[in-house]
Amino acid sequence: MSGGPDSMALLLLAHGALPGHIAAASVDHGLRAEASGEVALVERTCRERGIPFTALAVRVGPGNLQARAREARYAALGRWVADRRLGALATAHHADDQAETLLMRLSRGSGLSGLAGVRAAALLPDGETPLIRPLLGWRKSELEAIVARAGIRPARDPSNADPVFDRVRVREHLSQHDWLSVESLATSAQHLAEAWRAIEWYAELDREEMVHADDDGAFVYYANVPRIVAIETIRHIVAEMGGAVSRSEAGRAFDRLWRGENASLGGVLIVPGFEAIERAGVEMRAWRFATEPPRTSH
Incomplete structure (x- = not known):
């Protein structure tokens, strides 16, 4: 208070x-x-x-x-x-806070998580x-x-x-422009929050079905979802391995991996490849996550 x-x-x-x-x-x-x-x-x-x-x-x-x-x-x-x-x-x-937050984050180019505004x-x-x-x-x-x-x-x-x-x-x-309705902006933030909850739900399913741990502590991720969902899965895997990365960092890693390039993220080395998935009968992207080896100095 x-x-x-x-x-x-x-x-x-x-x-x-x-x-x-x-x-x-x-x-x-x-x-x-x-x-x-x-x-x-x-x-x-x-x-x-x-x-x-x-x-x-x-x-x-x-x-x-x-x-x-x-x-x-x-x-x-x-x-x-x-x-x-x-x-x-x-x-x-309150609603005015929500409207202000949405406008501020729009001006900063925030992603869907940020545009969802203040959560209830x-x-x-x-x-x-x-x-x-x-x-x-x-x-x-x-x-x-x-x-x-x-x-x-x-x-x-x-x-x-x-x-x-x-x-x-x-x-x-906002006070100077009455065509900007606080109520409508707050409602839009609520709709965006609902969309973000759907992304979180989809990302949880993606982790459960498409991420597999090896005995040596490494992970393989069969990446076959939209970028916004894969970013959440990448962040979760890195967190499981003791790292912490932002969504923008995970997004840049996704772009590298999608092009077939290695990515280093939060102390984790991610190597892209393809593997045949018998149950699906197709070949899928398989990104392997392992602790990044120590760098040698000369």
């Missing part, structure tokens, strides 16, 4: 829907002097309603400020959820803590009205109006 109108609306709605069954936490990133007052606002609101509250303080590492702050926040919240044995972490992302349900980066976003169907103006009716004056983060951030510029653009 940041103390802003979105998170305060989530707090009020959750308390109304599940009284006695929620807890709240507020994170101070140590980046703004006003943050302690915002944490106090959330604490006071929770105390008035009998909601268990925890204040969390984190340190933000160097690099992209917003990205590092998000990483630190989710890490702290994940530990808090585990310590309190809560069922899930809920955040206050996911896992925290720890891979274990459920993350839910129950407000994706709500407009920001609706959430602000809920907070106003409750007589709460929410906190306002000045960074949300700083044009140095891409999201702020996109938000301003």
Whole structure:
């Protein structure tokens, strides 16, 4: 809970829907002097309603400020959820956030996974803590009205109006062009998310049916699916072998392999070839994954 109108609306709605069954936490990133007052606002609101509250303080590492702050926040919240044995972490992302995210990622040339936008349900980066976003169907103006009716004056983060951030510029653009419908953009993101879930389902089948492990820890992948599916399978195999690669890296490896060239990816050497598959009665691409041998120096 940041103390802003979105998170305060989530707090009020959750308390109304599940009284006695929620807890709240507020994170101070140590980046703004006003943050302690915002944490106090959330604490006071929770105390008035009998909601268990925890204040969390984190340190933000160097690099992209917003990205590092998000990483630190989710890490702290994940530990808090585990310590309190809560069922899930809920955040206050809404339809306006979804529309802004879609436009930002379109401008960056994101793939389908990125264009799927903010997911209604996911896992925290720890891979274990459920993350839910129950407000994706709500407009920001609706959430602000809920907070106003409750007589709460929410906190306002000045960074949300700083044009140095891409999201702020996109938000301003949306406000200036009424032909860009937030609801329609958010709906498109939902459709893209459904398409991505279909890709994930197909990729899981591809792994189960077309990836085989050798006794020596190597893998052979019979690649006979569209590029977008093969990329997910390639990433999964490399992860199984202890590596980690992005989708763009896996895509470049796919292109090399499709041309019949070796590819090196995350410490894994992939050698393309063809093998006859008796059960299918055809010859198929067979890409062999093995730990990359150490390089010699002279």
